[in-house]
Amino acid sequence: MTLKLYGVARSRASRMIWLAKEIGIAYEQIPVIQAYRLADATTDTRLNTSSAQFRKVNPNGLIPTIDDDGFVLHESLAITLYLAKKHGGPLAPHDLKEDALMTMWSLWAVIDCEPHALTILQQRQLLEGERDLALIEKSKTALQKPFGVLDAALAKRGGTLVGGRFTVADINCAEVFRYAQAAPELFDRFARVKAWIATCQARPAFKEMMAIRNAEPA
Ligand SMILES: N[C@@H](CCC(=O)N[C@@H](CS)C(=O)NCC(=O)O)C(=O)O
Structure with missing residues (x-):
């Protein structure tokens, strides 16, 4: 089935x-x-x-x-x-430790990053006069630490999150960080995060997914 x-x-x-x-x-x-x-x-x-x-x-x-x-x-x-x-x-974990790391990054993304990244996206989707600029700034400030953590991890691990290769952990984190791209200036201070998300989003499968999204009514 x-x-x-x-x-x-x-x-x-x-x-x-x-x-x-x-x-x-x-x-x-x-x-x-x-x-x-x-x-x-x-x-x-x-x-x-x-x-x-x-x-x-x-x-x-x-x-x-x-x-x-x-x-x-x-x-x-x-x-x-x-x-x-x-x-x-x-894309899958090859052993228990990789499995744990992929779970760790996924939980980190959804708990520590997603609320702030989503706030930025939702606020930036509003008309300029309707945005809560203080809330956007607060969310951007809250994301500084996770961006720094991610940047350092990418430096240490050679540009991906787990096992020196592109995995489901990169998908899970990149999909959360995509929301934060509504504030591109956030990425300017973190060159490795910027390069990582660009590499993830250059993948044919990401583009296919975006084409499916964009074909749906807004
Ligand atoms: N933590 C859940 C969140 C799911 C969620 O909030 N989904 C939204 C769409 S992205 C939804 O179904 N909203 C419908 C509603 O609130 O009625 C997950 O990652 O799957």
């Missing part, structure tokens, strides 16, 4: 789509859209995160979720780690 992905590509489902394109995993996409993007989710006929039908699959009412032949999994980074490990190859 084909792997099912619940979620539109203009969501954190992008992470799984990027990984799937990297390792050639076939999947069927069920385009569940965020309820908040609809004028009225109760009357809209599109399957959305508040639809009763989707809530049966993910009671959190959040995308992405996968159904891998009856195995249902939520949380975008748990999904990429699971699929990488299931399919093996260079």
